Amino acid sequence: VWDVAVERLEQNPPDEALIAKGLSQAEAVLRTLSALKADGPWLLGSQLTLADLHAAPIVGHFVKVAEGRELLARFADISDWYARFADRASFARTEQAG
Template sequence: MGKPIVYGAEYSVYVRIVRLVLAEKGIDYELVPVDVFAAEGIPAWYFEHHPFGRIPAFCYDGFRLFETNAIARYIDEAFEGPALQPADARGRARMGQIIGMLDAYGYRAMVWDVAVERLEKAEPDSALIAGGLAQAETVLKVLRSLKPQGPWLLGDQLTLADLHAAPIIAYFVKVTQGRDLLARFADIRDWYTRVADRASFTRTEKVA
């Protein structure tokens, strides 16, 4: 059957989520570079894998998928390795809620409005950053309120929620304002430190 193939770029938060899932499951894979920001544009062949030209996309044994959440769940359910989804319905619902919240309210604010704006713009938009930080604070408050006792976001089991949240937080804390805000939420800061110490996190870090 060969290896699973992930299409995307190392810089992508969502590509990293899929790579983290594969790493935690102990699955060898091939990363085929696709740079959606390349000057020459998205390669024409890639639209066969993702009709909207986003990353990541995934292929294994002729089975193609796009959308990070679908890919992550498929990998967890189709391959051997530690289970990354709760066994109970409420746990899976909470996991889905956290992932959905991060996609809807966390990613844009934390990654683009704060980190990218601060790191990559010659003249950062202070109002955009302020709005992003306000939204990020709400996201962190909700994560804190939902997190039970235990090392991970759902308690004692590392799940797809942890692997979804960590790359977003990793980008956010590239800037001082992100680190300072995270430091105000000690339990979420400590959770992030535990994730960042995992071998999978180190292996999927973008090489400068």
């Protein structure tokens, strides 16, 4: 995530090889997260937990770039989870303060 978002957003020119490597790693992480996600609206089921609070800002940074949004869209359960989290007023305020 870091290599993709930071390179794309802050480096001029961005290191495309580093971005490609980061996307490969991010895909593996999203695949694992999808496999581990419990039934329910949150990562561990019916209740919001520290897992959600930790992962959401990371995904939030990742989706600031097109490659991140495109990759996340391939994991519907994680994409839905992130959309649900991003709709929370507290998260929206944090993003605005960012």
